[in-house]
Amino acid sequence: MKRVTIHDIAKELNIAFSTVARALNDHPAISEATKKAVRETAKRLNYRQNKLASSLRSGHTNTIGIMVPSLDVSFFSSVVHGIEKIMNANGYSILLYQSNEQYKSEKNGIETFLNSRVAGIIASVAKETTKFDHFLEIKKRSIPLLFFDRAVDELKVPSVTTDDYKGGFIATEHLIKQGYKRIVHITSGKNIGIFNERLRGYIDALKLYNIPVDESLILNGDFSLEFGRQCIVDLRQLQIKYDAVFALEDYTAMGVLQQLLTYKVRVPDEVGVIGFANEAFTALVTPGLSTIDQQTTQMGESSAELFLEMLKSEDLYNNLPERVVLDPHLIVRSSSQRLSAF
Amino acid sequence: MKRVTIHDIAKELNIAFSTVARALNDHPAISEATKKAVRETAKRLNYRQNKLASSLRSGHTNTIGIMVPSLDVSFFSSVVHGIEKIMNANGYSILLYQSNEQYKSEKNGIETFLNSRVAGIIASVAKETTKFDHFLEIKKRSIPLLFFDRAVDELKVPSVTTDDYKGGFIATEHLIKQGYKRIVHITSGKNIGIFNERLRGYIDALKLYNIPVDESLILNGDFSLEFGRQCIVDLRQLQIKYDAVFALEDYTAMGVLQQLLTYKVRVPDEVGVIGFANEAFTALVTPGLSTIDQQTTQMGESSAELFLEMLKSEDLYNNLPERVVLDPHLIVRSSSQRLSAF
DNA sequence: TTGAAAGCGCTAACAA
DNA sequence: TTGTTAGCGCTTTCAA
Numbered sequence: 001m002k003r004v005t006i007h008d009i010a011k012e013l014n015i016a017f018s019t020v021a022r023a024l025n026d027h028p029a030i031s032e033a034t035k036k037a038v039r040e041t042a043k044r045l046n047y048r049q050n051k052l053a054s055s056l057r058s059g060h061t062n063t064i065g066i067m068v069p070s071l072d073v074s075f076f077s078s079v080v081h082g083i084e085k086i087m088n089a090n091g092y093s094i095l096l097y098q099s100n101e102q103y104k105s106e107k108n109g110i111e112t113f114l115n116s117r118v119a120g121i122i123a124s125v126a127k128e129t130t131k132f133d134h135f136l137e138i139k140k141r142s143i144p145l146l147f148f149d150r151a152v153d154e155l156k157v158p159s160v161t162t163d164d165y166k167g168g169f170i171a172t173e174h175l176i177k178q179g180y181k182r183i184v185h186i187t188s189g190k191n192i193g194i195f196n197e198r199l200r201g202y203i204d205a206l207k208l209y210n211i212p213v214d215e216s217l218i219l220n221g222d223f224s225l226e227f228g229r230q231c232i233v234d235l236r237q238l239q240i241k242y243d244a245v246f247a248l249e250d251y252t253a254m255g256v257l258q259q260l261l262t263y264k265v266r267v268p269d270e271v272g273v274i275g276f277a278n279e280a281f282t283a284l285v286t287p288g289l290s291t292i293d294q295q296t297t298q299m300g301e302s303s304a305e306l307f308l309e310m311l312k313s314e315d316l317y318n319n320l321p322e323r324v325v326l327d328p329h330l331i332v333r334s335s336s337q338r339l340s341a342f
Numbered sequence: 343m344k345r346v347t348i349h350d351i352a353k354e355l356n357i358a359f360s361t362v363a364r365a366l367n368d369h370p371a372i373s374e375a376t377k378k379a380v381r382e383t384a385k386r387l388n389y390r391q392n393k394l395a396s397s398l399r400s401g402h403t404n405t406i407g408i409m410v411p412s413l414d415v416s417f418f419s420s421v422v423h424g425i426e427k428i429m430n431a432n433g434y435s436i437l438l439y440q441s442n443e444q445y446k447s448e449k450n451g452i453e454t455f456l457n458s459r460v461a462g463i464i465a466s467v468a469k470e471t472t473k474f475d476h477f478l479e480i481k482k483r484s485i486p487l488l489f490f491d492r493a494v495d496e497l498k499v500p501s502v503t504t505d506d507y508k509g510g511f512i513a514t515e516h517l518i519k520q521g522y523k524r525i526v527h528i529t530s531g532k533n534i535g536i537f538n539e540r541l542r543g544y545i546d547a548l549k550l551y552n553i554p555v556d557e558s559l560i561l562n563g564d565f566s567l568e569f570g571r572q573c574i575v576d577l578r579q580l581q582i583k584y585d586a587v588f589a590l591e592d593y594t595a596m597g598v599l600q601q602l603l604t605y606k607v608r609v610p611d612e613v614g615v616i617g618f619a620n621e622a623f624t625a626l627v628t629p630g631l632s633t634i635d636q637q638t639t640q641m642g643e644s645s646a647e648l649f650l651e652m653l654k655s656e657d658l659y660n661n662l663p664e665r666v667v668l669d670p671h672l673i674v675r676s677s678s679q680r681l682s683a684f
Numbered sequence: 685t686t687g688a689a690a691g692c693g694c695t696a697a698c699a700a
Numbered sequence: 701t702t703g704t705t706a707g708c709g710c711t712t713t714c715a716a
Contacts, residue, residue, distance in 0.1 A: 005693055016703045021694065029701060046479075051457045052398040053693035057708050061394070063437075063458075070423060074622070077419035081412060084440055088447075093454055095405075096438040098426055105430075112435055115393045116405075137388075254626060280416070284596060286628030347709055358687045363710065371685060395709035399692050 004047045012041050024049065055117065064307070065095045065113035067106060067123040069150075074280050075296060076124065079148060082300015083122060083307075090308060092119070099126040110134040120144035120311055122303055125152060139317060144310040148303045149294075150194060158310060158321040160303045164194045167292040167328035168201025171246050171274050174290070174330055176209045178338050180244035180272050184217045186231055186256070187248050195223075195248050198276065202246060216240055223248055228255020229262075236263070243271055244336070250275035250282050250291055257289060257335060272336040288333030295326050302326065346389045354383050366391065397459065406649070407437045407455035409448060409465040411492075416622045417638060418466065421490060424642015425464060425649075432650060434461070441468040452476040462486035462653055464645055467494060481659060486652040490645045491636070492536060500652060500663040502645045506536045509634040509670035510543025513588050513616050516632070516672055518551045520680050522586035522614050526559045528573055528598070529590050537565075537590050540618065544588060558582055565590055570597020571604075578605065585613055586678070592617035592624050592633055599631060599677060614678040630675030637668050644668065 006024070010017035015034070023030045023038035041047075055061040064087060068076040084094050095118060097109030106126045113121055114137070121138055124147065132152055138145045139157065151159035175183050185202045188195045199218070206213050217240070219231050228247055232255075235242060247253035253275025257267060265271050267287055275282060278293035302324050310316060348366070352359035357376070365372045365380035383389075397403040406429060410418040426436050437460060439451030448468045455463055456479070463480055466489065474494055480487045481499065493501035517525050525548070529541045541560070548555050559582070561573050570589055574597075577584060589595035595617025599609060607613050609629055617624060620635035644666050652658060 003693090007693080017693095018695085018704075019702055021696095022702085025695085031701060034701080048453075048456050050398070050459060050693050052394050052403070052459055053708090054695075055708095056392070056394040056398055056710085057693075057695045059695095059708075066438075071413065071419040071426070072423045074416060074419070077413040077416070080438075081414045081440065084413070084438060085442065088439065088451075093458065094438045096408075096422075096426060096436045097430065098423065100427065109430075111390075114390050116435065117392060117394055281623035281626045284623045284627045345709090349709080359709090360688075360711080361686055363712090364686085367711085373685060376685080392709050395692090396711075397692095398694085399709080399711045401692070401711095 004045045005050070006047075008045060009038060009041050009047060012045070013037055061117050061119050062091055063093045063095055063116065063118050065097065065109070065116070065118040065121040065123075067097045067099060067109050067113075067121065069101045069124060069126055070098050075149075075277050075294065078280075078296040079124075079300045079303070082297050083304045086301055086304035087307075090304075099129075101127040103129045103131065107134045110138065114138070114141065114143070118143070120146070120307060122146045122148060122307055124148050125150040142316060144307065144316060146303060146307045146310060148299055153193065156317075156321050158306060158323065160299055160306060160324040160326065161194070162292075162294045162299070162328050163325045164197035164328070165201040165204075167276060167294075168198035168246075169205045170201075170328065170330045171198075171276065171292050172202045172205035173209070174332065175244045175246060175272055175274060175336060176205065176211065178244075178268070178272055178336055181211065182214070182217060182242040183211075183244040183246055184219065184231070184235065184242045185246045185248075186219045186221070186223075186228065186252055188223050189220060198248055217242060223252045225251045225255040225258070228252035228257075229259040230255070232256055232259035232263070245271065245273050247273070247275050250277045250279040250289065253289055253291070253335075254281070254285070257285070257287075268334060268336050268338050272338065274336045278331055282331075282333070287335045290333045290336035291331050293329040293331050295329065298326055346387045347392070348389075350387060351380060351383050351389060354387070355379055403459050403461050404433055405435045405437055405458065405460050407439065407451070407458070407460040407463040407465075409439045409441060409451050409455075409463065411443045411466060411468050412440050417491075417619050417636065420638040421466075421642040421645070424639050425646045428643055428646035429649070432646075441471075443469040445471045445473065449476045452480065456480070456483065456485070460485070462488070462649060464488045464490060464649055466490050467492040484658060486649065486658060488645060488649045488652060490641055495535060498659075498663050500648060500665065502641055502648060502666040502668065503536070504634075504636045504641070504670050505667045506539035506670070507543040507546075509618060509636075510540035510588075511547045512543075512670065512672045513540075513618065513634050514544045514547035515551070516674065517586045517588060517614055517616060517678060518547065518553065520586075520610070520614055520678055522678075523553065524556070524559060524584040525553075525586040525588055526561065526573070526577065526584045527588045527590075528561045528563070528565075528570065528594055530565050531562060540590055559584060565594045567593045567597040567600070570594035570599075571601040572597070574598055574601035574605070587613065587615050589615070589617050592619045592621040592631065595631055595633070595677075596623070596627070599627070599629075610676060610678050610680050614680065616678045620673055624673075624675070629677045632675045632678035633673050635671040635673050637671065640668055 006020040009020045023035045071077045099106035147159040187199045274290040276292045278291045282289040348359045348362040365377045413419045441448035489501040527544045616632040618634045624631040
């Protein structure tokens with residue numbers, strides 16, 4: 001199939017190729033008659049605009065880059081789902097990259113984005129990343145950059161995040177109100193402060209309710225289902241007493257839950273459990289896993305909308321970056337709802 | 343930040359810009375000394391190749407389009423995860439589109455892919471799609487097209503799918519071997535034959551074990567958690583007796599499970615349940631949901647690998663399309679494992 | 685080993 | 701309302 005260009009259409013109609021271009025772009029100066037003829041011929045010849053040429057010449061693309069750690073985490077795929085939907089509806093295409101939590105991969109992806117002359121980049125930072133030169137370069141080139149969830153504060157870039165402090169607070173407060181006294185918190189030093197915020201919320205909630213902060217109840221490490229199980233095993237081995245666990249995210253909480261069930265510990269009667277993120281599975285497991293909803297739909301939509309504004313704005317990085325902070329919602333399910341509370 | 347081009351580098355070094363281009367592309371005819379100088383200057387000036395220009399001139403991109411129904415379904419996001427990983431490692435970028443199960447959206451996406459001059463397209467067809475003109479055009483343009491999971495047989499295009507017939511068969515056989523006699527199957531006329539294959543497997547398994555095929559036990563409709571619940575409600579209303587349900591996919595099976603639990607029906611003692619797809623949540627719910635694993639990782643990798651071959655091949659659509667059919671694996675969990683079987 | 689020159693398909697300024 | 705022309709940044713042929 002031979003490539004059809006505007007020149008072919010022009011030849012067919014005996015008009016200038018620039019007229020064809022204008023007609024196809026619905027330029028106001030072109031007569032309806034010409035437009036009609038052009039469109040018909042285009043259709044007949046099966047013409048397709050070459051976006052490469054158009055973008056090269058005009059100097060802008062309608063492609064945006066999205067960088068996420070992994071689509072295998074439903075939180076991210078869900079946000080990407082939302083972003084794609086809206087950007088798509090606004091005429092943008094999505095170039096997708098997964099960092100798989102690696103700095104190197106993230107950097108490569110960003111470079112490809114830049115080489116592809118994307119109109120902007122939306123990113124959530126990899127677990128491993130501690131240097132931000134690649135993100136800085138985006139900014140230097142005045143290309144819109146927006147972080148969601150895992151943002152880098154020091155870069156002074158717009159972001160859409162959850163109020164993690166509040167999330168940590170309300171999760172802990174909920175456990176306290178259910179009568180739990182010795183609340184374990186699993187946290188991780190990794191990753192851009194969001195886990196620190198959740199930890200801060202946990203501590204402040206305890207303080208507010210005059211519950212002493214016991215360092216032995218704060219477990220610092222990784223996050224994964226496996227790590228959650230391990231925490232429960234460790235607590236037992238160390239003979240540390242506790243009656244609730246607030247895990248930094250749902251997979252870890254699920255590991256906690258599973259290991260507790262393995263030990264025949266009654267949840268929520270003996271030990272209450274709450275996670276963070278409202279992953280799809282939390283509503284489906286038994287007992288249902290209490291969690292903090294991060295409004296992934298809202299996050300995707302807000303990200304896309306804020307980003308659309310950025311794409312329009314002129315002096316992008318001159319005024320202070322806009323920070324959208326979404327309200328976390330407490331989702332109470334069986335894993336933390338003591339019957340005695342009624 | 344001014345855009346740096348090969349001309350700037352050439353000026354800086356007092357050589358021809360075409361020499362710079364060759365040096366950057368590691369052309370064998372260029373001396374090491376020149377290459378070194380060019381690379382250094384490029385780095386110093388913060389040069390980035392403009393892929394648009396390069397692709398426009400050379401006539402090929404290293405971008406491929408991936409079209410999926412929705413990233414909110416873990417099966418798809420997981421396969422995309424796998425494809426992206428491998429294509430990425432092979433120097434390809436991913437343009438992503440979600441059809442959200444709509445024909446119109448799918449068609450639009452494919453058009454954008456074509457306009458963007460993607461090197462090839464990997465797709466899984468939308469629920470709603472019954473006309474395939476958009477896919478046909480890809481083929482007409484001799485652009486590599488590969489289907490995964492939801493393929494369109496009549497288009498004679500390479501595909502990577504699960505052996506759905508076998509999946510349906512082993513799911514049903516498993517239920518039979520667990521002693522279930524009146525096995526409901528929920529199916530859907532929608533979607534490219536895969537559900538028909540599962541249905542065929544179901545029927546043949548029943549026949550093999552001399553269990554009469556009862557039309558009243560075959561429920562044809564949609565697929566969703568809600569629909570699964572509805573089926574159980576309907577069966578009760580119609581007073582149809584059954585002791586097991588094989589649902590066409592996991593969300594539907596989950597709906598079945600939930601509604602059975604709502605009715606206080608004991609699973610798996612009174613009724614056994616099995617789904618299809620091995621969605622992430624199936625391992626985490628209680629009782630664990632038996633299912634058929636479709637090897638998403640394998641599917642992603644196989645798709646990417648087969649696709650890489652297609653990208654290299656010359657006479658793409660002249661020989662018969664390669665069809666990779668992956669073996670489904672039976673995953674037995676509590677929802678279909680009768681204690682009495684031990 | 686390097687340079688000169690053409691041109692990929694389009695947009696947009698200028699001219700008619 | 702339409703045509704002419706230049707040129708986006710690169711690849712690639714031909715010549716030196």
